[in-house]
Amino acid sequence: LHKPMWSHHDGEPNLWASFRHAWREELAEFLGTFMILLFGAGVECQVTLHYNSTNSGHGAAYGDYLQCRLSWAVGVAMAVWVSGGVSGGHCNPTVTIVLALFRGFPFRKIPSIILAQLAGATCASLCVYLNYTHSISRFEGGDDIRTVIGPHSTAGLFFTFPAPYLPDSSAFYTEFLASAVLVIIVFALADKGNLSPPQGTQPFAMFLALVGIGAALGVNTGYAMNGARDSGPRIALWLVGYGNEAPPALVSTTPSCIPVAILHSIALQS
Template identity: 40%
Template sequence: MAMSAPMFTMPEPDAVHNASEKSLPVLASYPTLSKRGLLVRIRDAIREPMAEFIGVAIFVIIGAGSDCQVVLSSNSRVAASPKGEYLSLNFGWAIGEGLRGFRQIIADARMEGLALAVWITLALATQRGFPWKKVPVYIFSQVMGGLVGAALVYAQYFHAIDIFEGGRHQRTQQTAGLFATYALDYMTAVSCFFAEFLGTAILAFMIMAATDKNNAAPPLYLLPLVIFLTLLGLGVALGMQTAFAFNPARDFGPRLFLSMAGYGKAVYTYRRQVPISADGTEIRPDGVSRKFNLAYGLQYWLWCPILAPVTGAQVAVAFYDLFLHKSGGANAVSDQRDIDASHGA
């Protein structure tokens, strides 16, 4: 028996159009191409500054968090036993600094354009052709990252801080030093400046060497390890006397937060107000009285954790470009500009 061929009928065009509209009702909620283009432009505009912000925030969260855990747990009313020692603090800040190296991978930033620190940003701008138009935004993002990172750690530990200080709303330098940096009492102004200058110069030098594409630089994914080992070594070797800021944003951001969190202007007047005896000598906190010196009477928060790292980085980058950059110092800027151009900077 013969089988009849199946019959196919084409639906009317209007029916197809109506069915499509009914089956995809959510399309109306999607942004139009113009709206999506605007969102992409906004994201591209804030991508690098946001990476700076997040990187510094993570750095401060891990570093200041380790400070709080180690120091606050030394009080028996906070913890039954101490939760770390001085080496733990060094590991905390070094791990935080190493993790910041992943900013370069996350943001897909160029290797020579790695920032994450005020001194790197300024050094690259003055000596490597980094766009000056980006400098204010980068620095602001880094400082705000430090502020927010400190605020998050403070929110985590403020109950323990209350216990450690002996009462709520009592705030002293003992706990301020968990977030911002303070020098030991016997340190003079020159000694403080030199400590921050030297440590930052070494850190900047190592970063320049590790990111020099003409000098057998390690793979990008090893950069965080290089940064981690460098800061860990600096912390255990040079960190005791000034708490190794080595980064203006790491100190100034948390210091800004402290001034708003109950510590007041004391975070800025540190080393400016020292009692003077009748014979014109200063009465130091350690009980030793001697003639007035430049360790006091100056803006410590400005010249030690800000100006010293910036100066140290400038010297380190200039030294590297002059003596070790494969093409010579004169071509370091042109190399940077070539990288900028290839990335559309």
């Protein structure tokens, strides 16, 4: 299906073409996860950093909570389109691991795919950070102030925090529930024996699913559901000089994939 790129050309394959073919799934996952964070971190920065801006000229803010949910969902839809035909469009370590455990995705590919996802999320976070660095400085109160926690912190625009009133067990439960719903929907949409959307329209369905998950289950923990989406920005912000006070990532996201997968395997796998 995916022939080497150079087979379409007359010339000899060059080094880059060979590299690109060998790592095409990683490149696709990189680009897909890049899309998620670009649209996601981008919209959080746009809306929060300019919310009380008088610059809009007509009293309207630059978006609201719903707009943020829509843009994250657009990011996931674009992620699936740019990577779906090459790598399957996981863009999420949880999905990769579950597919390896229960759908025959090759285990040996897991490390490089997850690294690619992480790198994509990190790069996109850096791109978004660079785009909004002036607004971040204004919001934080200075060009060299970058805080992870506090009233003018901007780290929460890039990665997720559980709500402060939430016990750890509840945060874990929320992530478990959201991830379970996500995995069930991913599997249902891919199930040709069910009412799956036509080939190429799955991203529209993922768009709706993400809008719904963000709208219904987003407030407690930020519906990370995705270790790369949450860890990539942490690396990016650490690189540009933010501190380390954030609660650890992954704790409440990736491990939840195991019970979800087992549950799904028992009850729903077809």
